[in-house]
Amino acid sequence: MxxxxxxxxxxxxxxxxxxxxxxxxxxxxxxxxxxxxxxxxxxxxxxxxxxxxxxxxxxxxxxxxxxxxxxxxxxxxxxxxxxxxxxxxxxxxxxxxxxxxxxxxxxxxxxxxxxxxxxxxxxxxxxxxxxxxxxxxxxxxxxxxxxxxxxxxxxxxxxxxxxxxxxxxxxxxxxxxxxxxxxxxxxxxxxxxxxxxxxxxxxSLATLREQAPLGGNVALSQLVILFISRTQDLIISHALGAGAVGVYRTAWKSTELLAQGTITPFSTVALPTLAKLQSDENAFRRAYLRIVAISGAISFPCIVGFGLLANELIPLIYGEKWAPSIPVAQALTFLVVPYALNFFADPALTALGRSGVIVRLAVVQLVGTIVFCSLAAPFGLRAIAIAYVVRSYLTLALQLLMFQRATGVAATKVLRSILPQVSAAAAMAVAVTAFSTLRDAFPNGWLYVACAVVLGAAVYVPVLALMAGPARAEALAEARRFISEGRRPTSEKA
Known part of the structure; x- marks a missing residue:
């Protein structure tokens, strides 16, 4: 780029x-x-x-x-x-x-x-x-x-x-x-x-036949990904009843909304951007790693922060009757790394026309979800959430290897691109957890949440800047360009 x-x-x-x-x-x-x-x-x-x-x-x-x-x-x-x-x-x-x-x-x-x-x-x-x-x-x-x-x-x-x-x-x-x-x-x-x-x-029927494999594989992979989460609902409903589905889905939806709100804007832009770079391998790899890193810098503190404050946020937002969702939400927070990488695998592979890889990955994830969650179902909702997280990390390892073969983007480079974000989020988690010992000093939950968010940001931002090392100047410059482009009138951009 x-x-x-x-x-x-x-x-x-x-x-x-x-x-x-x-x-x-x-x-x-x-x-x-x-x-x-x-x-x-x-x-x-x-x-x-x-x-x-x-x-x-x-x-x-x-x-x-x-x-x-x-x-x-x-x-x-x-x-x-x-x-x-x-x-x-x-x-x-x-x-x-x-x-x-x-x-x-x-x-x-x-x-x-x-x-x-x-x-x-x-x-x-x-x-x-x-x-x-x-x-x-x-x-x-x-x-x-x-x-x-x-x-x-x-x-x-x-x-x-x-x-x-x-x-x-x-x-x-x-x-x-x-x-x-x-x-x-x-x-x-x-x-x-x-x-x-x-x-x-x-x-043109000939044109449809030519385009159908790519379009069909993309739709099929997205449907399989949708069924991955919904398969959990079927397993929960069968093992624990319909009411348990509502409890689990409340926790899932909260985490999912944060992931979609902070990652999807980047993954949506990734497809047309990477498609225009499909003939330049080096530019494609650099753009992919950069967009994953920038997206992670925003999504990690949001998702991890919600998990840290789920004790307060779920009753405040949904009502006390949904308090059983809290341990499930806390477990699902650990999906932050798979979220950060999964959202970009499909756009990158689609841009290169490797839709078959997308489908194979999605099928492996679906089968893994059925097996792991079925085994965990007798132990309750939290066990199902933990089983899903474990499955996600196991299939993420396979995804990185298949992605490396299909795109040439090394798995080690992908992981290094999010290492500063992981480290900063971990430091934030330690700080907010220590701060939770002072919860009784606050008269209401919203005030406590606001102070915890400020503390988390005060820890996350400097640790991220420190961990980014030589790349942080470039990242800050790119952030400034991002803000200026967003504010610049459309006529100037043209």
Whole structure:
């Protein structure tokens, strides 16, 4: 990227806008999640979780499969664009009809008559998402993250607001349906306005056959990754009951939101950036290591900090009835390293066209999750969380080796890129843990949390700067460029 200053500027500016975009998404989703956790019973909350899974599967099909081919293509021809658009819309429509046809079996499986109807309604959001997915991908290909950030703010504000109003007025799990429809309709309208392109009818079956392996593997890997976490829900439900699923999912969702909010903005920009560097191996490796390091510098203190303060934060945010989630959240905090690396493996491999490696890794992770969590289930929720963490580190070792063979990025260099962040987070953990002995001196939980956060930042930042060594001057310069690019008017960046 040093050899392409314009690419570096566009990438850093896009990260800025991606933070705004994903930050707003996570805030609004988090608000809805908290409201649901407080208003719904554990049984209703379990239905909410299942319905949310169906919505996420649909979103992956509509925006995470075939449209990923648009990133890697050297040139997006009219034939390619039309083929991807209509094929993607067709798949989304089939998914929607499938939910409609299967709503009764779904209701029977859930044991809730309204469950099938809720799931079927969510299925018809998927074609709406597909209508704007190609526009979104082509806009991201050109680093058009600013317009997408504004889109997310608008859709999140309206969709999240309507969902909260619906929940307060007794709509229950239907609040999720309200949120999805409002948000996706706005997303699609803004995507069409941001990228002024109207699909034609140059559909080509030959082009579809050419692109299907990459798009299919990307979608399949994302679905397998989604099922990795949801498999735990099935195991927990079978061994410990539906109420335990809500407890576990509350802890999981909290950690996941932090990871997505701090890492996904970087991983989203990583795909178009690395795709443009796919022909320059040295530049590709440097860019990959740099973006992993910078992302880790932000994500590590957030995720580790939540684990350290889970005793206070979970009751304060969700209510006292979710206190059993605390030990689970503390165990899941140790996923910070796998999170930091897993989020970037898929974009890098997709940029190089190595989607088969992604699928093989995802399948290994899924099988490992089933085995480890099933063995741990008789010992309770915390044991399941610990088993998942152990599985994650074991498969991470395999991932690093497979990633090294596929990309040429040495596993040792990847680990060294996050060593300063790990060390700084460990020092922060020691300081905050020692500070917890003074908890009784604070009149309320929020004041204690605020002081702990300030202390953690006061320890983390200087230790990170010290551990970064010779690279810290470059990192600080890059941070300044990041801030200046984010504030600079779009006309100046061009």
């Amino acid at each position: 040093a050899q392409s200053p314009r690419l570096a500027r566009r990438a850093t500016a896009s990260v800025f806008w991606s933070f705004l975009r994903f930050g707003s998404d996570q805030v609004f989703n988090f608000v809805v999640f908290v409201v649901m956790a407080r208003l719904l019973s554990t049984a209703d909350f379990g239905l909410f979780v299942v319905a949310f899974v169906y919505a996420e599967v649909g979103k992956i099909i509509a925006s995470g499969g075939l449209v990923s081919c648009l990133y890697r293509a050297p040139e997006v021809t009219p034939r390619l664009a039309d083929t991807i658009f209509w094929s993607n819309l067709g798949l989304a429509s089939v998914f929607a009809l499938g939910g409609l046809v299967l709503q009764q079996p779904i209701a029977d499986a859930l044991g809730r008559p309204e469950g099938g109807t809720v799931v079927a309604a969510l299925g018809f959001v998927v074609p709406v998402t597909a209508l704007g997915a190609s526009h979104m991908s082509r806009n991201l290909r050109e680093f058009g993250h600013k317009s997408l950030a504004l889109r997310s703010l608008l859709s999140g504000l309206i969709g999240g607001g309507l969902a909260v109003v619906a929940a307060w007025n007794g709509f229950g799990v239907w609040s999720l349906v309200v949120q999805r429809y409002a948000a996706e309709i706005i997303n699609t309208l803004v995507a069409w306005r941001a990228f002024r392109w109207r699909p034609g009818f140059r559909f």
